[in-house]
């Protein structure tokens with residue numbers, strides 16, 4: 001069950017979806033601790049990955065959707081979820097060792113895509129709201145690069161080994177997804193990626209010297225990382241459905 005039909009703002013021509021979506025889904029879910037990919041865990045009876053796909057497909061600005069999956073999961077997707085992949089028009093591509101490798105693989109598949117923007121959204125973030133999608137799509141349409149973030153809510157400390165120090169959190173944000181970019185900019189950033197680790201896509205764009213707009217998003221845009229996150233996600237989903245009822 002996806003978010004109730006919250007009307008999403010159309011930020012462009014309703015006839016020409018302008019956002020291609022890459023969904024990295026090829027991780028191993030080590031921190032989740034399951035024997036299978038955490039993205040097959042059920043939230044309200046549906047696998048996590050399907051919640052993310054359905055919410056993205058629900059947005060009128062979304063055109064192509066490409067999901068990067070591991071070789072061992074591909075059989076599961078194709079055997080057990082072929083109908084859903086067809087229904088939501090999702091293309092599968094081979095993921096890679098790192099998240100950035102998976103995104104780069106999907107970018108290659110989108111080489112001839114017609115959409116002006118490319119959004120990268122973790123399959124592990126099933127609770128993304130339409131209003132957050134609209135906001136980050138609009139911002140990226142204006143600036144060429146925009147990501148959803150939330151402010152740091154706790155106190156942050158840096159471990160220096162022999163001592164620790166408190167970090168001023170007033171200018172600190174936690175990056176979320178979608179991370180949305182003008183297609184050529186993201187391709188250029190990945191073309192220059194020399195393998196130096198990057199845990200998100202915005203870092204690669206920043207390395208090219210392009211500013212990234214931070215868009216304050218909902219704290220309910222949880223990334224399912226640890227088993228207990230699923231319990232929290234169930235509560236958030238119930239709250240979202242109640243709000244949108």
Ligand SMILES: Nc1ccn([C@@H]2O[C@H](COP(=O)(O)OP(=O)(O)OP(=O)(O)O)[C@@H](O)[C@H]2O)c(=O)n1
Pocket residue numbers: 023024025026027028029030031032039068095096097098099100102103122123124125223224225
């Ligand atoms: N090589 C990888 C690693 C991660 N991901 C995807 O990137 C998203 C965010 O990654 P994370 O939450 O860290 O997932 P895992 O890498 O699976 O988790 P862990 O680090 O605990 O193994 C997830 O949707 C994951 O499937 C991916 O497509 N390819």
Ligand SMILES: C[C@](O)(CO)[C@H](O)COP(=O)(O)O
Pocket residue numbers: 099122174175176177199200201223
């Ligand atoms: C992209 C991301 O979700 C932004 O917070 C995060 O960096 C993914 O990191 P992970 O280690 O792959 O979960």
